[in-house]
């Protein structure tokens with residue numbers, strides 16, 4: 001991935017309907033969102049088990065995810081991950097980066113103060129709950145509810 005792939009191209013490769021993603025996330029244009037491999041320095045800031053991070057200007061992924069996207073392995077898993085990260089970009093567009101960050105960290109700290117584990121506090125962040133819900137709608141491995 002020398003020149004960055006767009007999230008729109010990556011969605012197509014993963015078999016996800018880009019028009020449906022646009023309807024669900026009207027604040028973003030998937031073809032305008034670059035997907036890049038995270039530098040080792042950036043990766044060191046990530047919690048264990050995290051395979052992608054959305055910034056207001058693009059999506060950063062691990063080498064493993066980039067390789068999966070390149071060779072087309074596990075497209076359903078890749079599609080779900082991309083929609084999850086694009087939901088965070090839609091949240092950035094809706095809330096602005098500062099409110100997104102304060103709400104995100106605020107929820108995490110509240111969870112930790114309620115004695116949740118790090119992982120449970122992360123899972124309970126409302127912006128994460130929303131991203132998981134939206135991604136689940138595009139996950140073909142799950143039965144529609």
Ligand SMILES: [Zn+2]
Nearest residue numbers: 084088128131
């Ligand atoms: Zn997330």
